[in-house]
Amino acid sequence: MGKGMGNADPSSDYLLNTSVQHRKTYGQFFTPPRVARLMLHWVLQSQPRRILDPAFGLGVFYRELLSPEVRTLMASAYQFITYDIDPLILSYSQDIASNSSLQILTEDYLNADIQGVDAIICNPPYMRFQKFLNRQELRPKLEERIGYKLKGNSNLAAIFLMKSLAELNPQGRLAFIMPFECFNTGYGLPLKQQLLRNKLLKQIILVQNEQDVFPNVLTTICIILCEKNNKNERVKLSSMDSQSTLEGLRDFSQWYQAQLPLEQLCGEQKWSAVFESTMVKLMTPTGFCSFSDYGRFQRGIATGANAFFALKPSQVEQFQLGDDCWCYCISKSQQIQDFMLTNGRLQQLVQGDKPVYCLDILNAETPELKAYISFGEECGYHQRYLTKMRHPWYKLERRQPSPLWVGVFHRQRFKVVRNLSNALNLTCFHGFYPNPFGASVIDKIFVYLISDMGQKLVKRNQRQYGNGLDKFEPGDLNQSLVPNPEQLQGMDETKVAKVLHLAQEDALGAIALSNQLMEPIYSGH
Incomplete structure (x- = not known):
């Protein structure tokens, strides 16, 4: 002992x-x-x-x-x-x-x-x-x-x-x-x-x-x-x-x-x-506005049957599905451990045979695709709650990749991802779709979200579940507070760029620098 x-x-x-x-x-x-x-x-x-x-x-x-x-x-x-x-x-x-x-x-x-x-x-x-x-x-x-x-x-x-x-x-x-x-x-x-x-x-x-x-x-x-x-x-x-x-x-x-x-x-x-x-x-600093002034959060794509729609590269190869019938996706929150998702990081997930291919059927005429759809029907996927509401059942809603994601569930800090890849998010994340002005300040919004102050203010709108589990709905995030355009535009561009660089290799450093950038906004009000 x-x-x-x-x-x-x-x-x-x-x-x-x-x-x-x-x-x-x-x-x-x-x-x-x-x-x-x-x-x-x-x-x-x-x-x-x-x-x-x-x-x-x-x-x-x-x-x-x-x-x-x-x-x-x-x-x-x-x-x-x-x-x-x-x-x-x-x-x-x-x-x-x-x-x-x-x-x-x-x-x-x-x-x-x-x-x-x-x-x-x-x-x-x-x-x-x-x-x-x-x-x-x-x-x-x-x-x-x-x-x-x-x-x-x-x-x-x-x-x-x-x-x-x-x-x-x-x-x-x-x-x-x-x-x-x-x-x-x-x-x-x-x-x-x-x-x-x-x-x-x-x-x-x-x-x-x-x-x-x-x-x-x-x-x-x-x-x-x-x-x-x-x-x-x-x-x-x-x-x-x-x-x-x-x-x-x-x-x-x-x-x-x-x-x-x-x-x-x-x-x-x-x-x-x-x-x-x-x-x-x-x-509560004065002058803050809501996220809805910069765009809107939307839930991730709901497949209704991730086991069928979210495919590993080995499964795509097994079923001989062509490159034209899938797009990249993130199907599980655990697949993202950093603040940034780049195409390079996405390829690491591909090499690790993670389910990052989302079935995206434009043309169901090929024999291989017909066979895979039949396989799904044999498994009963077409009778799931969401799938049976769609016509045909295997057609998912079409989206553009969102540049900023927030995790749906969290226990401590909520997860924030700056998406620089061409991957879509499934329901493990809510995606932020900015309006033209929101797109011009998207990196500064990201800085705010990973800062301690951003985490505290946005979490006021969270929903609390048992055992310390908390959740966001898209409306909760859309109503959350965010610095106004003048406050965001006042951020030091060089330091914002440094936060994005740190976010790829040093999460604590990125948070610390974000806190520095937010301090003048907070103390000035």
Whole structure:
């Protein structure tokens, strides 16, 4: 069984050597080292001598504290006190267990009587209180400590936070990772009241794209920063939606998109509604128009039977179909992994024997084509819902290739493709058909769509399905916001061309440069 060394992250070893059920029993998921470092930056600014981690786990906070970058923030000696009830996970910290500044207690934090803590940093267990093994034994003491009756459906993370807030010294700081649901539920009411009444809450960082920042997490995550200074200060709101955003940060408290007076946060209301309304208002630049001013999105070609119509090159050869009875197409979203589709990339798909030939029958008189149509009828393709509505059933609608595609389904960022090939899109993409002016600024529209701001604004019109799956209909996209003609024409042409070049080889670089191009438009309004 592998053990982490120094400030290395041992989470990979632990995940490989433990079952999902074990981690579920203890409500374990893991803090990325970069997030841990940013949380430490907040709590260490008060120069704490006594630091508490109520759920030590693999020790990511202490390991990051040992890193040269973070260690320089500490001006004096400190004691790092930790709790965890899982002996297995603690066995992965043997490399640091003997450090004189670290005290590891294999005890239940909720049963601990601890006072006089200058800083608290924690990623608490995520589970319902009724699933916690010692809940009946702990309940009376906990309720006395936090001052209210616990509900069975309370998340254990909320209970950890309330207990920690009560143990924090005056002028002390706290950083907690929390499921955001805690601030939208009835059981979270006492927690919200405690944060507001005692003027503790200073910042909420909402992780909008949690799978990118927190892999294997199935709930919306937020990071809460608190300070026990009894000051009525405006609460900072931050929205993080990608790993690239995280990598560029040095200090959470200096990075935020909005501030709210403490009084605008009410214990009785869902905080997600407050957060969303504030960020939406902030994110809407003035002067934007809709996509319908530049053209229109249209669904991809619906064949009704892709197995018959979307052919691999080997199938075309097998059935001896001539070059005049097919056109190029993209039949599956997975076939496009980049921002650009060129004829060269299309030929790579052909060489990989992917289904990128779409049956396009102009003349059904050849024996080979007649035989293939008969084969389709033997398979029953002519009786499908869409095919039996067509006359003849094998004639598809005719289209010109669209220069810009947007993916129909997505879970995080929606897919955008600048189509420089002569391929058509089937229903996995919606195609944008520009009017004459839209055609003249199509590359700039592409830049907008791949930028972080474009993604956020267009996703306001998405339709949400279960399990984090989102979808666009063509009308949703046509009504979405896009910079007006004057704003688009003001973009630096040289940099736009560079985005298109980067889009073929460096997706993150293309996004970063697109964000730079969009910044003057956003900040100027």
